[in-house]
Amino acid sequence: MARNVRLMHCTPDDVFRVLASGWLYPLWVVGTSRMRDVGDTWPAEGATLHHSFGSWPLVVDDTTVMRVWDPPYRAVMEPHGGPIGVARVAIDVKPRGDACVVRIQEEPVTGPTRILPDTVFDAVTRWRNAETLHRLAYLAEGGAPGTDGGAAAIGHESTAQKEPIDR
Template identity: 65%
Template structure:
């Protein structure tokens, strides 16, 4: 099972704001290229995202289903990507000071992907999920409400605080 971790400079709620907007899925999930539909109940358990993956002209339509949703701590999804197969994706978020730690774990659960040697699959998924967390960070940190938070992270003192 592939495992990746990243510290995001935002709150767990900011991360779950992104996860809760199904239309953003292809913005942070590597390989997803467009959204076709999002269930009105997203991100409740059983809700589906109807997306495509790949690049034109080889786009494949499929879906992702929520198996567990416990904001702002945990989300589990079953992502379909046939003919490759299906994967269970675990996203866990923990607050750490003013930041948060996001962990993503992914395992093949159905289809041909299950038969790829584990070491090779983990290497490919690790690379992919590293970029996925990088993209999620851009979105969640960008939604972090006060701009002073971002300014303080860059070690820049706002003008109103300069003597």
């Protein structure tokens, strides 16, 4: 099982605001290339994200199912990676002063990655998930657009047009 830990300069609620916004998934999950749909009940347990990974023309449509949703402490997801198989990804968040510690653990459930030696799977997955946590921190610490912690919440004006422009 691959594990990564990162100190984030935000609250656990900030992290879970990003996780709760399914449309932000490709911004923080390394390898996801696009969102196709977000289930109406996301992030409730059993809800599904529909996304793709890879680069055109080798794009694979897949899904991620939320298995545990316990904000602001824990989320467990199962990404279904087509021919790669299914993985279980647990994200645990603990407050630490005015920051929080975020741990991501990933393990293969089905597919060819299960036959890889643990050292190979763990090394590759830790490398990828270090970047995943970096991206998640960027969104959570800065206030991801489209969430309650968006640009207005961190003292910046919205980029949305307030009045029509006369042409």
